[in-house]
Amino acid sequence: MSVEWNIQLLGRADSTQDALHELIAQNPDLEEGQVVQALTQDGGRGRHGNSWTSPMGNLYMSVLLRPKGELQKAGELGFVVAVALHQAFSSYVDEDEHKIQLKWPNDVLVNGLKISGILLECEPSLDHKGIMHMVVGVGVNIFNAPELGISLNDVAGEAVYVNKVRDKILDKLGESYILWQEKGFAPIRQMWLNEAYGMDEPITARLKGENHQGVFKGLSEDGALVLGSEDGSEKEIHAAEVHF
Numbered sequence: 001m002s003v004e005w006n007i008q009l010l011g012r013a014d015s016t017q018d019a020l021h022e023l024i025a026q027n028p029d030l031e032e033g034q035v036v037q038a039l040t041q042d043g044g045r046g047r048h049g050n051s052w053t054s055p056m057g058n059l060y061m062s063v064l065l066r067p068k069g070e071l072q073k074a075g076e077l078g079f080v081v082a083v084a085l086h087q088a089f090s091s092y093v094d095e096d097e098h099k100i101q102l103k104w105p106n107d108v109l110v111n112g113l114k115i116s117g118i119l120l121e122c123e124p125s126l127d128h129k130g131i132m133h134m135v136v137g138v139g140v141n142i143f144n145a146p147e148l149g150i151s152l153n154d155v156a157g158e159a160v161y162v163n164k165v166r167d168k169i170l171d172k173l174g175e176s177y178i179l180w181q182e183k184g185f186a187p188i189r190q191m192w193l194n195e196a197y198g199m200d201e202p203i204t205a206r207l208k209g210e211n212h213q214g215v216f217k218g219l220s221e222d223g224a225l226v227l228g229s230e231d232g233s234e235k236e237i238h239a240a241e242v243h244f
Contacts, residue, residue, distance in 0.1 A: 013038035057143035084172035101197035113150035
């Protein structure tokens with residue numbers, strides 16, 4: 001099993017997510033592995049509709065995947081991508097000098113600053129039990145970073161080139177995606193936990209206007225954040241904005 005990547009490069013797009021969704025609408029049988037990359041985006045977006053600043057010099061791409069399995073497993077793919085990003089960045093960064101970590105649920109940090117984000121958009125099967133397809137968006141600060149962010153060029157031990165970083169990410173994504181498909185979530189979960197940001201530290205999870213405070217204790221078997229309370233009880237958080 002392997003993934004054959006087919007890359008379409010655009011000079012400008014409203015967002016690579018929208019551009020790939022349009023390709024799928026035109027061809028519902030579009031094969032897994034289709035990639036849309038843009039040099040810049042006018043309307044790049046992150047989770048919860050947040051905008052993703054998209055100046056020239058960074059990586060903006062969306063990937064089509066058609067994983068087999070139950071719909072409830074769709075969220076696990078974010079951890080699959082995060083593990084791949086960590087592995088890709090590790091080939092550029094001396095981790096004795098710069099720490100690469102994974103922040104729940106979908107961010108990659110270097111030295112505590114955001115370098116990359118992941119956006120998952122799932123189309124369920126007609127019976128809503130499985131997955132028709134997933135459009136996975138990845139943004140990486142390579143030469144430009146917003147305030148409170150960091151770029152790969154800031155910490156790389158060698159020259160970086162956007163398309164070479166893209167190819168490295170796709171290579172690692174292919175490996176982690178196949179591992180997930182063949183072995184399930186358990187090995188991906190452990191790889192993610194090995195690089196987790198904020199483990200055993202105080203955390204606030206904001207969900208539907210409510211703040212849940214506690215200590216980050218890890219991941220549940222399905223990828224939920226495990227929040228420990230002072231009384232020793234634990235709560236699973238499946239979707240929230242988290243602040244350490």
